[in-house]
Amino acid sequence: MALVRIDGEDLVVVMEGLDKLWAFKSSVTIPLANVRGATADPGIAADPKGIRAPGAHVPGVITAGTFHQDGEKIFWDVRDASKAVVIELADERYSRMVVQVDDPRATVALVENALR
Amino acid sequence: MGRQRAFDEDEVVRAAVELFGGRAFDGVSVDDLVTHLGVHRNSLYKTFGSKRGLYLVALRRHLADDVGPLAEALAGAADAAEALRLVTSADLGLLVLAAVDRAPADEEVAAEVAAAFAVVDQAIADALGVPAELAAALTAAALGVRLRGNPDGVGAALARRLDPLD
Numbered sequence: 508m509a510l511v512r513i514d515g516e517d518l519v520v521v522m523e524g525l526d527k528l529w530a531f532k533s534s535v536t537i538p539l540a541n542v543r544g545a546t547a548d549p550g551i552a553a554d555p556k557g558i559r560a561p562g563a564h565v566p567g568v569i570t571a572g573t574f575h576q577d578g579e580k581i582f583w584d585v586r587d588a589s590k591a592v593v594i595e596l597a598d599e600r601y602s603r604m605v606v607q608v609d610d611p612r613a614t615v616a617l618v619e620n621a622l623r
Numbered sequence: 624m625g626r627q628r629a630f631d632e633d634e635v636v637r638a639a640v641e642l643f644g645g646r647a648f649d650g651v652s653v654d655d656l657v658t659h660l661g662v663h664r665n666s667l668y669k670t671f672g673s674k675r676g677l678y679l680v681a682l683r684r685h686l687a688d689d690v691g692p693l694a695e696a697l698a699g700a701a702d703a704a705e706a707l708r709l710v711t712s713a714d715l716g717l718l719v720l721a722a723v724d725r726a727p728a729d730e731e732v733a734a735e736v737a738a739a740f741a742v743v744d745q746a747i748a749d750a751l752g753v754p755a756e757l758a759a760a761l762t763a764a765a766l767g768v769r770l771r772g773n774p775d776g777v778g779a780a781l782a783r784r785l786d787p788l789d
Contacts, residue, residue: 543672543673543676544668544671544672544673544674544675544676545673546653546668546673546674546675548652548653548664548674549652549654550652550653550654550657550664551653551664554664576665577665579665579669593653593668593673595668595669595672595673602665602669603665603668615673615675619673619675623730623731
């Protein structure tokens with residue numbers, strides 16, 4: 508599970524509990540200027556994820572860490588696909604982050620409102 | 624470097640207009656978009672940023688492709704009845720749905736919708752030589768007729784009443 512918050516001009520994604528171990532990250536801070544949008548997307552978990560390095564991937568159980576696909580680097584931290592949110596980035600180490608949050612609708616609104 | 628985009632953005636946006644014009648925003652999932660638009664999920668995010676990003680592009684396309692021509696046609700309307708017919712028969716699915724579904728929750732959508740209605744109102748006002756408020760009332764009446772599905776030819780009945788406006 509991840510906590511997403513806006514801190515001034517930044518978007519901060521904090522991994523909670525053991526997820527920080529699987530994901531090899533405890534938090535990621537991105538300037539809002541490099542955030543392109545957020546979308547609740549339960550279906551993304553069923554898509555091919557590419558090659559994992561580093562991280563953990565037990566299909567159907569946990570997808571966490573950095574995945575390489577089509578030349579893009581994608582950060583994953585998802586256990587429950589129904590709560591997956593995709594945060595699209597520009598000019599960042601990751602092309603996008605796919606994280607599990609408590610309330611996808613509220614998280615999407617938080618991010619999209621911060622971008623307007 | 625990502626994989627080259629292998630889709631026609633123009634076609635994808637047009638298909639999104641159809642999809643969002645027929646269902647509420649929350650009723651269209653990214654899976655629906657991927658299936659109906661024929662775009663890879665990652666390409667969709669890469670190109671439009673988010674589902675909302677695609678929605679805004681689709682709404683603006685709808686306003687340019689469908690509402691713009693309506694305003695042009697309205698500018699040549701001979702009378703109130705013709706203006707009413709033009710509005711009730713135009714393809715305004717996404718505009719109408721955006722007005723009731725997204726505009727209350729999204730100020731950027733609300734601004735696009737308000738601007739589009741203002742253009743329609745102005746075209747009617749100019750064509751019929753009536754005050755802006757009356758043109759806005761005519762637009763509202765036409766949208767109401769659309770909403771009710773024109774039962775018992777209510778549009779035609781209203782048009783007969785409106786003819787003396789000219």
